[in-house]
Amino acid sequence: MTVVQPLKGPAPIKPAARDSGDIAINCNVSKIYYGNFLAVRDARVPIHKGKITGFIGPSGCGKSTVLRSLNRMNDLIQGFRLEGDVHFLGQDIYAKNIDPVVVRRYIGMVFQQPNPFAMSIYDNVAFGLRLNKFKGDYAQRVEHALRRAALWDEVKDKLKASGLSLSGGQQQRLCIARAVATEPTVLLMDEPCSALDPIATRRVEELMLELKQDYTIALVTHNMQQATRVADITAFFGVDISKGGRTGYLVEMGDTEQIFQRPREQLTQEYISGKFS
């Protein structure tokens, strides 16, 4: 096993204002708006360190919206407005003096569609390192990241080939390698398997279980079986259509086993037994 050198990245975020305990991200969203549209309300979702937190729920329940607000990816959407706060290791990332670009370097993201850059496999993984002006052994670091993503054996002889030449499942693992190369603290995964076939899905799931030894993972999934297979803790989101619009909210959250075996809420029970989706 190779030894990982510490990443000399941007200046570390200042020491936690208050002890965050075993919570990596304390998401305390009371409302998320897109323009005048209330997309999400009441989503208090603590993301525990070293665990996989699964977000499940029907379409339009705002699970992706909540996930993307954890590293301020929603800032790029016009009209986005968040009420409440999101604390990352004790710091409110929506505070005025926070630089979202730095936040995203600590909280990496893997997207629904595999999205490697139009460059070589090697350069894809080294991209984040170069971005952070990493001084050290790039080749070793790239190999390490590709091994972490369980992709090394498949690509070690063609590191100069295009990242886009890989199959969908390989591309997604390349994206995971790219995300972990810079050793982020938290990985956000937004339905990372929805564009993959069952075999590739299985590999990515195994990978997530591997990765949780070093990373905190928040996973949005449309697939309840996936949540039962990989998530330690599950948050179930529902859709409230009572006020005309479609507003997502957190119905209940707990250990995955409890959510699927002994849900407290009627709605959760109906969802996991397949009465609606």
Add this chain to the structure above:
Amino acid sequence: MTDTTIRGAPIGSSRVTGAGPAPILVHDWSESRALRNVTLTAGAWLVAILAAVPLVSVLYMLIVHGGARLSLELFTELPPAGFEMGGGFGNPIVGTLVMVVIATVISVPIGVLAAAYLSELGPDTQLGKASRFLAKVLTGFPSILAGVFVYAVIVLAMGSYSAIAGGVSLAILMLPTVVLTAEEAMKMVPRKMKDAALGIGCTRTQMIWKIVLPTALPGILTGVMLGVARVAGESAPLLFTALFSNYWLTSLREPTASLSILIYNFSSMPFENQIELAWAASLVLVLIVLVFNILSRLFGRPKY
């Protein structure tokens, strides 16, 4: 069950439960549908060929009239005077190339940065909408007006016709093509790739420089080449800005020869030699544009 019929037989007749004649699936050329299909296809072919006629005939004329005179001395010698025989157009080739390079050096950085703004930074801002509209207007801008404008702004100020003035007037004509095609090329870069860049912690500037521009490079080069092809043959703006010169270029601040002005001058002269040279120069001009196009295709191929 149904009153829809195909070739006289009800549609339902071929179903499991329906009894009736087997469906007739063979071509029937007498049907109006088949006839319309053939006519329209033939019509489209005909029009496509008609559209190629002007281009092919111009090329044919150039090769027939200009090709005969093609030789190495055309590229090395100066244009002949009145009754002189021989000669070439070495200095107009240099002049055209120099002014196209000046135009490119001015219009590409401005055009690409403007395109980055239009595509990534402020696509829907008032400024973005206004400048996109103006760029579109500028694509149809009469080229002679670009010449008059540069005459007033640069030629009068410098006190002389010059390669610089010629290059600037060509840059004005090239700019909108570069802006609009580069914007289009950058918009073609998938949203998910841009999201990936931001998600890994790029600023928007880093996203543009490290991801959008390299990925869009082939498209941007195509735009630049379209611009070059457009201005390389321009004569009207150069009449007011670069004028012409019978001598080799020694300074960017003096009147400069160009192939298009040479063609314009020589084609109306009463001398056989000059008219032949005008034909040859036209052919060379087309070849130069062709070479630029091929080069851009070679270097603009997506690497990954």
